[in-house]
Amino acid sequence: MNIDFNKNNDGLVPAVIQDATTKNVLMLGYMNEEAFNKTKDTKLVTFFSRTKNRLWTKGEESGNVLNLVDIKLDCDNDTLLIQAKPKGPTCHTGSDTCWNEQNDENFGFISKLENTIESRVKVGDSEKSYVASLFAKGINKVAQKVGEEAVEVVIEAKDDNDDLFLNESADLLFHYLMLLQAKGFKLKDVVNVLKGREK
Template sequence: MDLEAVHFDERGLVPVVVQDARTGEVLTLAYANREALEETLRTRRSTFFSRSRQALWRKGETSGHTQEVVEVLLDCDGDAVVYRVLPQGPACHTGARTCFHRPLLEGPKDLGFVLGQVYATIEERLRTLPEGSYVAKLHRAGLDRILKKIGEEAGEVILAAKNGSPEEVCHEAADLLFHLLLTLKEAGVTLEDLAQTLWERHRPREG
């Protein structure tokens, strides 16, 4: 990034929107000075400038809840920046996943957000293998059992579509997506891998 294109304000700061790269969820609004932005680009770890402490603030330095930066974007006017990150733990000092956890107006959840949340839950279940967990049960049964569920759920989607019931299709498709996400995790495929593959296939081509 050409930092000469960044328009820092009279305090030498630029607002930074931190966004979960998996789900698109906005995690934090913070500020960066030139040094913080340079360090973020160099280390690929979220770094900001604390206005209260008048010092650099490296996310996770004390809490351990670091953020791996996968992309940094500058807006059209050059006066705001987005860090797209892979968070390791909650973003908010309260322990909430995002600092924006107090809704003033509820809205529908984006599919990318929901898939990211489900994938993260699957990761946690596979890491801890709690008793009574459906994910843990399928994992213990082995990959063949999981793949069999993919076939079963795909068949259910086909039947639901043939029946012409949108509600039934939605229900069965959700089951299929859940088992597909589990298969991706078992196969070592991340949502970022899948998104990149889809983007390479379908992104607009110039000319």
């Protein structure tokens, strides 16, 4: 790895720390060559502290270390992306990240959709919300709807109309997310089961 530590005339390169599992950015630090080598050798993320003017292993006092998973170098050879598994909160304030965000696994639009479903259920206006009206009919009705949508996906899979297949697939996923919430779960719970099966 040909890191250009001398590009900024201070011997330091920025190191973006990313959770290896959730892919959330946890913090930004700086490394000199010695900090980089110590990180590789110990498998604990170590920085050069500009305020302390010395090497600083994250968590050396708090115990909230960052266990090294992977290091990538950017196209200009002057910025590191470090994937790590955090033990405890990353920020000195006690927050999961230095941007005061929770380090939850996020599935992008799917997580947004789950939150929308949850908010519609909480409001519970079955006259204005399809989600609320289906939930009001009980879990058996929600489960039945998932079954109906699954059958429609199978039927469309046998035909050549990709638009219909994708639309039925979207309906199935939407109703499956509703069923998960009706049972008190979210997609992350299913993902955790799948991770447990990974070999």
